[in-house]
Structure formats: C-alpha cells, structure tokens
Amino acid sequence: MLKDITLGQYFPGNSLAHRLDPRTKILLTVVYIVALFCAKSFFSYGVVALLLLTGIKISGVAPRALVRGLKPILFIICFTAILNLFYTPGETLASFWIFRITKEGVLTAFFMVLRITMLIMGTFLLTYTTSPIALTDGLEALLNPLKKIRVPVHELAMIMSIALRMIPTLIEETDKIMSAQRARGADFESGNLFQRAKALVPVLVPLFVSAFRRADELAVAMECRCYHGGEGRTKLHVLRYQTIDCLVFSAYIAVLAGVLALAHFGL
Numbered sequence: 001m002l003k004d005i006t007l008g009q010y011f012p013g014n015s016l017a018h019r020l021d022p023r024t025k026i027l028l029t030v031v032y033i034v035a036l037f038c039a040k041s042f043f044s045y046g047v048v049a050l051l052l053l054t055g056i057k058i059s060g061v062a063p064r065a066l067v068r069g070l071k072p073i074l075f076i077i078c079f080t081a082i083l084n085l086f087y088t089p090g091e092t093l094a095s096f097w098i099f100r101i102t103k104e105g106v107l108t109a110f111f112m113v114l115r116i117t118m119l120i121m122g123t124f125l126l127t128y129t130t131s132p133i134a135l136t137d138g139l140e141a142l143l144n145p146l147k148k149i150r151v152p153v154h155e156l157a158m159i160m161s162i163a164l165r166m167i168p169t170l171i172e173e174t175d176k177i178m179s180a181q182r183a184r185g186a187d188f189e190s191g192n193l194f195q196r197a198k199a200l201v202p203v204l205v206p207l208f209v210s211a212f213r214r215a216d217e218l219a220v221a222m223e224c225r226c227y228h229g230g231e232g233r234t235k236l237h238v239l240r241y242q243t244i245d246c247l248v249f250s251a252y253i254a255v256l257a258g259v260l261a262l263a264h265f266g267l
Contacts, residue, residue: 009168010131016244017059017129022138024245028252029126035256036118044262045114051255052118052125061128066121077116084109127164134237136161141239155229162218166211173210177203 012018017025032051039045056063070077090104127135140157147153178188181202188199 009128011061011065011128012131013060013129015058015060015129017055017061017125019244020129020248021239021241021245022130022134023141023239024241024249025126025130026135026138026142027249029123031249031252031256032122033119035252035259036115036122038256038259038263039115040263044259045111045118047255047259047262049114049118051252052122055122055125059125059129061125065128066124069124070117070120073116073120077113080116081109081113084112132161132165135164137235137237137239152229166214169214170207170211174203174207177206177210 020028032048035051036048039048056066085101085105085108086099088102088105088108090102092100092102093106094101130138136157139160140154143151143153143157178186182188186199186202188196188203
C-alpha cells in the first residue's frame with residue numbers, strides 16, 4: 001500500500017511536458033481544475049478527459065503509475081460515491097430500509113467519482129513531470145508580485161517544495177520500519193480497527209524520530225551553505241517562456257472556454 005503512494009515523485013524525461021516552463025505547467029493545472037469543476041455533462045467531461053489523456057500521452061508517463069497513485073484514496077472515492085448515491089434527492093429507482101437510490105444520485109455519484117479521479121491524475125501529472133527545484137522556481141515566480149506586500153514568497157515556495165519532496169522519503173522510511181517490525185514478529189494485518197491502530201504505535205515513534213532527525217540535518221546543511229532566504233539569490237536556470245508554452249496554454253484556455261460554453265447552454 002505504501003509503495004502505491006506516488007505523490008511528490010518525479011519521473012525524469014525529455015518529453016514536451018517535461019520541457020514546458022514550470023510556471024506554464026502550474027497555470028495549466030489550475031486551468032484544468034477549473035475546467036473539470038465547470039463540467040456538467042457527459043460531453044464536457046469527455047472533453048476534459050480527452051485533454052487529460054493527451055497530457056498523459058505527451059508526458060510519456062506510464063498510465064499505470066497514475067492508476068497506482070489512486071489506490072491510497074480508493075476508500076475516499078468509494079465513500080463519496082456512496083454518500084452521493086443514497087443521499088441525493090430525486091426520482092426514486094430503488095429503496096430499501098432507510099436508503100433510497102435516485103436517478104440523480106446515480107449521475108451525481110458517477111460524476112463525483114470521475115471528477116475526483118481526473119483531479120488526482122491531473123495534479124499527479126504535474127509532479128511527475130516537474131522536478132521539485134523547478135516547481136519551487138515556478139511557484140516563486142508566479143507569487144512574486146506578493147513580495148510588494150512583504151509576503152515571504154521564496155520561503156513559502158521552499159517550504160512547499162521541501163514538504164513535497166519529503167513525502168516519498170518518509171514513505172520509504174515507513175516501509176523500512178514496518179519491514180523491520182514484521183521481521184521481529186509484529187502483525188499489522190490481523191485484529192480489529194483499534195488493534196491495528198495500536199500495532200502502528202511502534203512504527204510511528206521511530207518514524208517521527210527519523211523525520212525530526214532529517215529535518216535537523218537539512219537545516220544544518222542549509223546553514224553550512226550560507227542559506228539566508230531569497231534575498232540576493234540568483235538562479236542557475238533562468239525561467240523563460242517559449243513559443244510552445246504560449247501555444248499549449250492557449251489550447252487549455254480554449255478547452256476551458258468550450259467547457260464553460262457547454263455548461264452555459266446545458267450541453
């Protein structure tokens with residue numbers, strides 16, 4: 001299960017998606033999310049799904065990596081679908097005990113599952129094709145106007161990047177600790193919910209100790225390299241928009257406009 005958590009991972013490559021400016025990819029993700037939440041019908045969802053499939057094809061990322069990333073949130077997806085299925089008012093299709101399935105509930109549950117799945121895949125595609133350093137530079141550049149009101153943009157971008165980068169590291173550390181505990185006879189699978197939660201205590205304690213140790217080592221390493229925030233810092237790779245960035249962004253805006261038009265006319 002832990003190996004299925006792929007949030008924060010980066011898959012190096014030389015595809016068009018990898019070569020795009022990180023600022024462009026962040027904005028494309030925002031436009032994609034807006035289009036996804038504005039979709040109201042099968043046709044509009046199909047347009048957004050086609051956009052997602054095109055992005056996956058261009059990026060060269062294996063679809064199974066995106067599907068594997070959905071496994072940790074499968075419970076949330078199913079729970080959301082059940083809530084919408086039984087608690088959406090409308091034309092009754094079937095009923096039993098206190099539960100009632102409606103036509104509107106079926107459609108709402110289907111669209112909600114589709115929306116969450118596509119949302120996770122689209123955001124994962126951003127981290128899969130953008131290195132943490134590039135993501136930090138892109139976020140800082142986009143938030144740069146906030147520096148005029150004394151917002152610590154560089155520090156916020158650095159914190160977000162470090163947190164995102166630490167997720168795979170902590171997952172790997174958790175897997176090692178659990179393997180060591182199993183070798184010593186620990187059982188994480190049997191028993192009820194409370195017994196399983198109690199069995200995780202020997203894992204959480206060394207995990208927290210390891211996380212604090214890594215954070216302290218990172219702080220010492222940054223101090224040894226004379227890190228003092230964003231003031232006076234320069235970039236090894238200066239971000240520059242290319243023609244392809246403008247073309248891809250225009251295509252996404254066109255898709256968003258199309259989805260909004262479909263929603264407006266009820267299609």
